[in-house]
Amino acid sequence: MAALVPLLCSFANAQGSKGFDVPEWIGAHVADQAELLAGLIGLPRTPFVDLKYTGPEETTGLRTVHGRAEPERFSITLAGAWEDQHADARRQLTRNVAHETAHVFQYSLGEPNEARMLHEGFAEAMAVEALLSCAESCAGDGHGLEAKLRRQCGDALRMGILASQDSAERNYGCGGVLTLEGARAADLPVTELYRLFAAEGRDELALMRVLEKKAGKGFAISAKAFLYGDYRLAKPSAVYERLRAGQL
Numbered sequence: 001m002a003a004l005v006p007l008l009c010s011f012a013n014a015q016g017s018k019g020f021d022v023p024e025w026i027g028a029h030v031a032d033q034a035e036l037l038a039g040l041i042g043l044p045r046t047p048f049v050d051l052k053y054t055g056p057e058e059t060t061g062l063r064t065v066h067g068r069a070e071p072e073r074f075s076i077t078l079a080g081a082w083e084d085q086h087a088d089a090r091r092q093l094t095r096n097v098a099h100e101t102a103h104v105f106q107y108s109l110g111e112p113n114e115a116r117m118l119h120e121g122f123a124e125a126m127a128v129e130a131l132l133s134c135a136e137s138c139a140g141d142g143h144g145l146e147a148k149l150r151r152q153c154g155d156a157l158r159m160g161i162l163a164s165q166d167s168a169e170r171n172y173g174c175g176g177v178l179t180l181e182g183a184r185a186a187d188l189p190v191t192e193l194y195r196l197f198a199a200e201g202r203d204e205l206a207l208m209r210v211l212e213k214k215a216g217k218g219f220a221i222s223a224k225a226f227l228y229g230d231y232r233l234a235k236p237s238a239v240y241e242r243l244r245a246g247q248l
């Protein structure tokens, strides 16, 4: 693994009198998890992280996290109930750090101009893979994130043909399922599948070429069927099983 430089965190507050300090546990948690995840995802340096907290909202218990990545850095904006360090708050934050770190990796290979489903899907798949491999050292629960993607994608499959929708469920859920299964069928890390995809031109045809070469013709045909078939009446788990087997 490449040497990692210490993470630089800035704790910018929202402007003026409305500013809130980032809850203390968050800075340390993000710094720790970002360094670990950057190493697992294969970045030469831990990204610079810009943290912001817009304060507790009036609705009690509501907690949101918003990320935005750029080359070599990302920002995380938190709102709502983040003062207390709960396991689910840690998990939500870690998953976000993993997802944004994956976007930084995408930037490290050039402009990530792929379609949204592949951009977000690959980032989710890289997050799952990194969280699975750091297991207890990360608070992100990779198995839980993968199950969430499968549920989200199930909702998208029930909505209709994936190629003719632009839902978050399709982009994150099915994009994640497709690229994760593709990497497994190719016996490659998701990061490596993305590297090949980026070198081939970052569009759907590029993905299909890489899948055919690395995961086989059956899987590539199934991947296409996954995008263009109508599975509204099918059981999502059966669709994933057939995709995995290259028999969709």
Ligand SMILES: [Zn+2]
Binding pocket: 099, 103, 120, 123
């Ligand atoms: Zn994203």
